[in-house]
Amino acid sequence: MxxxxxxxxxxxxxxxxxxxxxxxxxxxxxxxxxxxxxxxxxxxxxxxxxxxPGGIDTHTHMNLPFMGTVTADDFFTGTAAGLAGGTTTIMDFVIPAPKQNLIEAYQQWREWSAMSAGDYTFHVAITWWDDTVHRDMGILVRDHGVNSFKHFMAYKNAIMADDETLVKSFRRSLELGAIPTVHAENGELVYQLQQDLLKKGLTGPSSHPLSRPPAVEAEAANRAIAIANVLNTPVYIVHVSCAESLDAITRARSNGQRVYGEALAGHLVIDDSVYQSDDLEFAAGHVMSPPFRSKHHQKALWNGLQSGNLHTTATDHCTFCAEQKAAGKDDFTKIPNGCGGVEDRMSVVWDAGVNTGVLTPSEFVRVTSTNAAQIFNIYPRKGVxxxxxxxxxxxxxPEGTRTISARTQFAKGGFNVFEGRTVKxxxxxxxxxxxxxxxxxxxxxxxxxxxxxxxxxxxxxx
Missing domain, CATH: 2.30.40.10 (Urease, subunit C, domain 1)
Known part of the structure; x- marks a missing residue:
C-alpha cells in the first residue's frame, strides 16, 4: 500500500x-x-x-494485575486509544511478582500484548534478586530486545526494590548495555506516613498526597542518582512530579552525569486540589503515585521540559473503573493507583505547551517522540x-479542537482526569x-x- x-x-x-x-x-x-x-x-x-512522527508514550500499564484487580484497558483498547490521540508506540512494563521468574513474566506479558493495535515494547521490572535474575536479565537483553529495567522504590511489602537490589541490578544493567529506570519514592517513608494517617482516622482520598509528599520522592530520586553515579551507569527517572526531584536531576546533569527525566501529562496540568473534592469517586479517580502536586511544581516541570533537563512526556496510563477504585472507600491505601491519558497526552502537551509559547513545535516533537526513541535506542526507526x-x-x-470527556473517549475506565478540558x-x-x-x-x-x-x-x- x-x-x-x-x-x-x-x-x-x-x-x-x-x-x-x-x-x-x-x-x-x-x-x-x-x-x-x-x-x-x-x-x-x-x-x-x-x-x-507518531508519539511514543514511554510509560503505560495495559492489562496490569495490580492491587487485587486488573486495569480496565487491555493491550487492544489501550493502544487503540493511543492511536486516536497520535501515539503510535507504547512502552509498557513487565512486572514480575516477587520471586517470579523474569522470563515467565515476560512471556505472559507478550501473550497479553499480542492483541495490540499499535507498536509496543517493554521495560522489565526487577522486583527481587538472586542469581537467576542476574541470568535472566542477560537473556532478555540478548534474545528479547529489552534494554531497560524498572525499579520500584515504592510499594513496600509488594514490589519494592531495596538498595541491595538497586545496586546489583544497576551494575548488571551497565554490563549488558541496558538503562535502569526508577519509580522514585521512599517506600518505607510512604508506608509509615500511611499508617500514621490511618491511625488518625484520615482514611479518605485526601490523605493520599499527604502520605507521599515531595520530600519522599526527592529522597528516592537523589538516592537513585547517587547509586548510578557511584556505579557509572545512566539512569532514567520516571514520572518526575516535583521541583525537588527535578533539582536533583538538573544538578546531576550539570555535573556530567547521564540522568534522564520523564514528566506525565497529568502532572503538567492538574493540581492537588482534586483530592479535596467532596465527591469521593472523583477524588479517588485521581489517585495515582506520585500524586498530583501544587501549581508550583507544575511550573517547575514545564521549566524542566523547556530547559532540556526533563526529556520525555508520558501518561502512566493505568485505568480503573469506579467500582475498582471503590475498594479503598474506607482505606485510601487500598484505592488502586492509576489514571488514564494515553489518548490525550499529545493534545494536552501541545495545548498547554506549544499554544502558550513554552515549547516550539520541534520541542514538542522532541519531548513526545524523538527523545524517547533516542534514549531507548530505537532511533531513527522511530521518532523522526x-x-x-x-x-x-x-x-x-493546530487549529482543530476537542473537548476531552470520558463519554467520548476510546479508552476504557469511565473516567478522565482531563474531563472538560478543551484542547486546541x-x-x-x-x-x-x-x-x-x-x-x-x-x-x-x-x-x-x-x-x-x-x-x-x-x-x-x-
Whole structure:
C-alpha cells in the first residue's frame, strides 16, 4: 500500500520544513517537495497542518494485575486509544511478582500484548534478586530486545526494590548495555506516613498526597542518582512530579552525569486540589503515585521540559473503573493507583505547551517522540520523519479542537482526569506502520496489528 501525505509542514526535533511524505508498506520512502506518487496511492491532504512522527508514550500499564484487580484497558483498547490521540508506540512494563521468574513474566506479558493495535515494547521490572535474575536479565537483553529495567522504590511489602537490589541490578544493567529506570519514592517513608494517617482516622482520598509528599520522592530520586553515579551507569527517572526531584536531576546533569527525566501529562496540568473534592469517586479517580502536586511544581516541570533537563512526556496510563477504585472507600491505601491519558497526552502537551509559547513545535516533537526513541535506542526507526523510518506519522491540525470527556473517549475506565478540558491542536490522521488507523474522528484500529519493537543493547557491537 502506497500513501502520500501532501502539502504539510514536516516537523522533526531539529527543524520544520515544507514537504510531502511518501510511504510504501510500513516505511517512509521519500520526503521532499512535489513528490511523484503512483496513481493508486492514497492521498492525504495535510494543507495547513503539521506532519510529525507518531508519539511514543514511554510509560503505560495495559492489562496490569495490580492491587487485587486488573486495569480496565487491555493491550487492544489501550493502544487503540493511543492511536486516536497520535501515539503510535507504547512502552509498557513487565512486572514480575516477587520471586517470579523474569522470563515467565515476560512471556505472559507478550501473550497479553499480542492483541495490540499499535507498536509496543517493554521495560522489565526487577522486583527481587538472586542469581537467576542476574541470568535472566542477560537473556532478555540478548534474545528479547529489552534494554531497560524498572525499579520500584515504592510499594513496600509488594514490589519494592531495596538498595541491595538497586545496586546489583544497576551494575548488571551497565554490563549488558541496558538503562535502569526508577519509580522514585521512599517506600518505607510512604508506608509509615500511611499508617500514621490511618491511625488518625484520615482514611479518605485526601490523605493520599499527604502520605507521599515531595520530600519522599526527592529522597528516592537523589538516592537513585547517587547509586548510578557511584556505579557509572545512566539512569532514567520516571514520572518526575516535583521541583525537588527535578533539582536533583538538573544538578546531576550539570555535573556530567547521564540522568534522564520523564514528566506525565497529568502532572503538567492538574493540581492537588482534586483530592479535596467532596465527591469521593472523583477524588479517588485521581489517585495515582506520585500524586498530583501544587501549581508550583507544575511550573517547575514545564521549566524542566523547556530547559532540556526533563526529556520525555508520558501518561502512566493505568485505568480503573469506579467500582475498582471503590475498594479503598474506607482505606485510601487500598484505592488502586492509576489514571488514564494515553489518548490525550499529545493534545494536552501541545495545548498547554506549544499554544502558550513554552515549547516550539520541534520541542514538542522532541519531548513526545524523538527523545524517547533516542534514549531507548530505537532511533531513527522511530521518532523522526525521514527516509527509512517507520511510517508512524501523525498529521496534526493546530487549529482543530476537542473537548476531552470520558463519554467520548476510546479508552476504557469511565473516567478522565482531563474531563472538560478543551484542547486546541489535535490529530486529524494517524498512520501506524503505513496504515491509516485514525482519520477525522474515526478509529480503524485492528487487534493484533501492532508489532513488538526490539530495542538493541547500547553496547551492541562493541
Amino acid at each position: 502506497t500513501t502520500i501525505i501532501r502539502g504539510g509542514t514536516v516537523v522533526n526535533a531539529d527543524r520544520a520544513f515544507r514537504a510531502d511524505v511518501l510511504c510504501y508498506g510500513d516505511k517512509i520512502v521519500a520526503v521532499g517537495e512535489n513528490l511523484d506518487a503512483p496513481a493508486s496511492a492514497r492521498v492525504i491532504d495535510a494543507t495547513g497542518q503539521y506532519v510529525m 520523519i525521514a527516509v527509512g523510518a517507520d511510517a508512524d506519522i501523525v498529521v496534526w491540525d 491542536g489535535i490529530p486529524s490522521t494517524t498512520l501506524a506502520a503505513g496504515v491509516v488507523v485514525f482519520h477525522r474522528g474515526e478509529l480503524m484500529a485492528v487487534a493484533g496489528a501492532g508489532r513488538h519493537i526490539d530495542r538493541p543493547a547500547f553496547n551492541q557491537g562493541a
